[in-house]
Amino acid sequence: MIIISGAGIAGLSLGLTCHQLGIPFQIFEKAQQLEPLGVGINIQPTAVRELEAMGLLKELETIGVKTRELAFFTKRGLEIWSEPRGLEAGYNYPQFSVHRGKLQMLLYRALIKRCGRDIVKLGCKITETKTKGNKISISVIDQTNKLSKVEANLCIAADGINSTLREQMYPDEGSPRWEGVILWRGTSKSKPFRTGATMAMIGHATQRIVAYPISPPDRTGNVIINWICERKLENTNSTHENDWNKSVEYNKFLPYFKNWSYDWFDFPKMVQSSSKVLEYPMVDRDPVDNWVNGLTLLIGDAAHPAYPTGSNGGTQAILDARNLGRALIELGATEAAIIKFQERTLEGSNRIVLANRESGPDAILQVVEERCGGTFDTLDTVITRTELSEHSAKFKSLVGLSVEQFNKQPSILGAYL
Numbered sequence: 001m002i003i004i005s006g007a008g009i010a011g012l013s014l015g016l017t018c019h020q021l022g023i024p025f026q027i028f029e030k031a032q033q034l035e036p037l038g039v040g041i042n043i044q045p046t047a048v049r050e051l052e053a054m055g056l057l058k059e060l061e062t063i064g065v066k067t068r069e070l071a072f073f074t075k076r077g078l079e080i081w082s083e084p085r086g087l088e089a090g091y092n093y094p095q096f097s098v099h100r101g102k103l104q105m106l107l108y109r110a111l112i113k114r115c116g117r118d119i120v121k122l123g124c125k126i127t128e129t130k131t132k133g134n135k136i137s138i139s140v141i142d143q144t145n146k147l148s149k150v151e152a153n154l155c156i157a158a159d160g161i162n163s164t165l166r167e168q169m170y171p172d173e174g175s176p177r178w179e180g181v182i183l184w185r186g187t188s189k190s191k192p193f194r195t196g197a198t199m200a201m202i203g204h205a206t207q208r209i210v211a212y213p214i215s216p217p218d219r220t221g222n223v224i225i226n227w228i229c230e231r232k233l234e235n236t237n238s239t240h241e242n243d244w245n246k247s248v249e250y251n252k253f254l255p256y257f258k259n260w261s262y263d264w265f266d267f268p269k270m271v272q273s274s275s276k277v278l279e280y281p282m283v284d285r286d287p288v289d290n291w292v293n294g295l296t297l298l299i300g301d302a303a304h305p306a307y308p309t310g311s312n313g314g315t316q317a318i319l320d321a322r323n324l325g326r327a328l329i330e331l332g333a334t335e336a337a338i339i340k341f342q343e344r345t346l347e348g349s350n351r352i353v354l355a356n357r358e359s360g361p362d363a364i365l366q367v368v369e370e371r372c373g374g375t376f377d378t379l380d381t382v383i384t385r386t387e388l389s390e391h392s393a394k395f396k397s398l399v400g401l402s403v404e405q406f407n408k409q410p411s412i413l414g415a416y417l
């Protein structure tokens with residue numbers, strides 16, 4: 001029996017994987033109810049292939065948008081670079097832009113349909129684990145504050161960036177690391193821009209907007225645009241609680257973006273039409289060289305929380321679930337399996353955390369800002385095509401997105417299903 005802490009993207013994907021492989025498991029989730037929380041996330045082709053192997057591609061198509069293009073712009077709205085994404089780029093699976101909460105609910109619905117509602121125990125927080133020989137004792141507090149102990153072969157901590165079980169492993173680590181950047185996020189109904197499925201990154205290192213549609217057009221031709229804007233604060237001595245659901249007034253940040261309105265995209269208008277604006281500090285954690293503690297393993301954001309700039313948090317969570325499934329089928333629900341999983345994935349995941357600190361694929365924005373302040377007549381006088389394409393290739397190879405390599409690979413569990 002495997003106990004999974006957390007019914008987020010990683011925990012639910014692992015549950016679906018265990019079910020597929022016939023491995024007994026139980027999920028405990030501290031929230032009393034699963035609600036479609038969050039705004040947009042991106043699921044890269046590597047993870048879409050796994051969702052298809054989990055039998056979820058058709059449903060994913062009903063809730064997400066197949067991203068066609070990634071495009072970079074200066075703060076004056078001038079195009080720097082654009083490149084095709086997903087199917088348009090030659091991958092044999094699409095990239096999806098999707099509402100995080102809708103994806104989580106899709107995974108949850110599929111899981112309870114396949115395994116029954118009791119497979120996820122809601123309102124149950126895992127507080128501690130103790131390994132005793134080849135068994136692990138797990139402490140769970142339910143919504144009435146009753147403490148119980150559950151015995152299992154393994155405990156998988158998929159409990160997110162504020163992981164309780166990571167804290168047990170690294171008691172001196174403290175809060176996530178914050179370097180003074182705040183993100184404001186929201187969704188707005190608007191006319192689509194460019195391809196209708198473009199992810200736009202606008203600005204430079206200290207002030208930036210990311211926007212992309214997360215719904216197909218409605219009857220009036222409008223889509224739901226997910227937008228995130230960020231700004232580095234001058235006074236970074238304060239601390240910021242990293243609550244995913246903190247809502248704020250847009251006046252707090254909109255003055256900084258008041259001129260960021262172009263003929264193809266009107267950011268101030270978009271923000272003003274959002275029903276809710278969420279504030280979140282841009283945080284991550286320093287990579288660690290061990291996710292295994294006796295029979296407890298960290299996965300997803302509990303193991304390698306990264307800045308969202310590379311659009312790979314959700315993707316990495318799904319890939320972790322599938323890679324762990326592979327190790328479990330090879331070595332059983334044992335310590336050897338979680339060590340094998342770690343050996344295969346830790347280095348790559350940690351590399352992504354560090355690459356995202358360098359601004360991920362959008363570092364090019366700052367290069368252009370420094371050279372011309374966001375305004376130019378001809379881009380060639382600011383940066384060459386070669387420089388632009390080299391930069392793009394560098395990030396893609398880091399996150400394993402080379403088209404040739406990718407298209408040759410089967411899904412992670414292809415040989416076992």
Ligand SMILES: Cc1cc2nc3c(=O)[nH]c(=O)nc-3n(C[C@H](O)[C@H](O)[C@H](O)COP(=O)(O)OP(=O)(O)OC[C@H]3O[C@@H](n4cnc5c(N)ncnc54)[C@H](O)[C@@H]3O)c2cc1C
Nearest residue numbers: 006008009010030038039125126159160244300301313314
């Ligand atoms: C409410 C919420 C909103 C989010 N919104 C966005 C967003 O808008 N954009 C974005 O890019 N990313 C968002 N994320 C983060 C994104 O989901 C993750 O980066 C990524 O999908 C990795 O998923 P994960 O399953 O590892 O972690 P998460 O998706 O964070 O899931 C962790 C789960 O574990 C549960 N949990 C925590 N502690 C315990 C415990 N002790 N016992 C039992 N259960 C526990 C949490 O309630 C949560 O359901 C959000 C996360 C959450 C929880």
